[in-house]
Amino acid sequence: MKFDQHIIDKYHLTPKELNLTMQSYVPLQLKSNDYFLQEGQICDRIGFVKKGMLRSFFYDEQGNDITTAFYPEGSLIIAFESFNNRLPAKESIKAIENIELMIIRYERQKELYQLIPAWNHICKDLADVMSREMIERAKSFQVLSAAERYKKFCKDHPDLLQRVNLGYIASYIGVDIATLSRIRAKR
Amino acid sequence: MKFDQHIIDKYHLTPKELNLTMQSYVPLQLKSNDYFLQEGQICDRIGFVKKGMLRSFFYDEQGNDITTAFYPEGSLIIAFESFNNRLPAKESIKAIENIELMIIRYERQKELYQLIPAWNHICKDLADVMSREMIERAKSFQVLSAAERYKKFCKDHPDLLQRVNLGYIASYIGVDIATLSRIRAKR
DNA sequence: AGGCGATTTTGACTTTTGTCAAAATTCGAT
DNA sequence: ATCGAATTTTGACAAAAGTCAAAATCGCCT
Known part of the structure; x- marks a missing residue:
């Protein structure tokens, strides 16, 4: 834009x-x-x-x-x-x-x-x-699991998914990178 | 006040x-x-x-x-x-x-x-x-463990500690109430 | 004081998530 | 195309946190 x-x-x-x-x-x-x-x-x-x-x-x-x-x-x-x-x-x-x-x-x-x-x-x-956005973000940490937060991230930022490396996404959603990798592995 | x-x-x-x-x-x-x-x-x-x-x-x-x-x-x-x-x-x-x-x-x-x-x-x-406060809150979910969030809550709201029941505090810091009870038990 | 409901703790167990290290893969620079 | 560094995945295990149910405790109400 x-x-x-x-x-x-x-x-x-x-x-x-x-x-x-x-x-x-x-x-x-x-x-x-x-x-x-x-x-x-x-x-x-x-x-x-x-x-x-x-x-x-x-x-x-x-x-x-x-x-x-x-x-x-x-x-x-x-x-x-x-x-x-x-x-x-x-x-x-x-x-x-x-x-x-x-x-x-x-x-x-x-x-x-x-x-x-x-x-x-x-x-x-x-x-x-x-x-x-911050209120939304705090809420998602409060009630969502790591896998759910990742799913939400994918929904909210489909464009970023292919552009930024996993380590950044992992810390953004508050998950260890190895854990995130495993979350992605299962479908 | x-x-x-x-x-x-x-x-x-x-x-x-x-x-x-x-x-x-x-x-x-x-x-x-x-x-x-x-x-x-x-x-x-x-x-x-x-x-x-x-x-x-x-x-x-x-x-x-x-x-x-x-x-x-x-x-x-x-x-x-x-x-x-x-x-x-x-x-x-x-x-x-x-x-x-x-x-x-x-x-x-x-x-x-x-x-x-x-x-x-x-x-x-x-x-x-x-x-x-919301930025702070999101950050604390992002990087702190359940025990650390509870500790922070105690520091930030010492007054509330004795006044509100544990269930409210537990959900506020995003922790199961049984887990919170155990966190409190050790010291 | 006694009893009842709500709150909190505890036990036994499961699931989720983290840790550390190594292997696999991707990606960019030459 | 190839090397090397960075990124991602995987394995084996440990720690953190959740679940469900029962027991203990607390607080109020009469």
Whole structure:
């Protein structure tokens, strides 16, 4: 999906507003394994994924690499808490393929809030969606078995299934990789 | 904690604004086991818990009663998605003790948004806090064992520990009640 | 105080999931 | 095409968590 389409469809920006928005976003390319954001940094930009995929992750107590989200084409990338409150990010965001992004800096985004009222809605909606997803996610850990979580993952992200390696999926659904392999083995 | 204190401390309402707010909230009492909100209803009020405790829950596929949150004194109760978007609630909220609440209706709350700018902040902050908590919660399911989740629960909610029955805690941390009992048994 | 229902614990057992290591396979770079 | 590294699968076993049922305990009500 194209960025302008994404926004225009839902928020009916005027041509002028759309123009202003598009001028504010600049392209950025990342190679696979480059960081968009490192844990501890303050997130000072928002990215829209045009091409490729990223993931966010952190290291748990035992030093395991734990994936918390995937950002395929069409995703908006932002470490909300860090961005909004200027706090160090708790997770890193890293390209897992070569990436084409459109990005906007914190300062410029703040200006857009002033210039284009719809941007407040866009961000509010984004926060709502992420919040809903997190509630959903917590619930699925709460009541589903490992096999059921994998099944749900397949349903919710059929596209990711062939693109990201199993280790990332395993940690994302909170299952050991060997266990996940066995879950897949039986049908 | 008193309601006015709660709000005044953080948002510095003017005496006038505080007054307006306090006038908008009316007391409500519930008995243990009464519903504040039933799954499927549209949440059309916000409650502030002055006394007692409530919990939210839903029934999973197998019909098990799954607790998703506790609301002790000082909590604001609101089914966000339902309240904001006028959608049927996905969970019920029920008193587990006799309750004293202060409540405000949807319409009146909308008016407060207009009359008192700080109320936008209050609700935004509340949404942020809940969002952060959910992220935290998902993470703890993702990387912690049942015993570790129980330990964390004890740390995070020492007050609830003696007040709510084990079954609620068990489902809240996603553990079978017999297993939880055994976890507690060893130290 | 006694009794009853609800809650919690315990026992015996099963199933699920994790661990560690090795084998198989896939994939990219040359 | 081939080598080597990374990924995935598999095996053998251990630990964690669930199930079902019974026993013990707790709390209230009269």
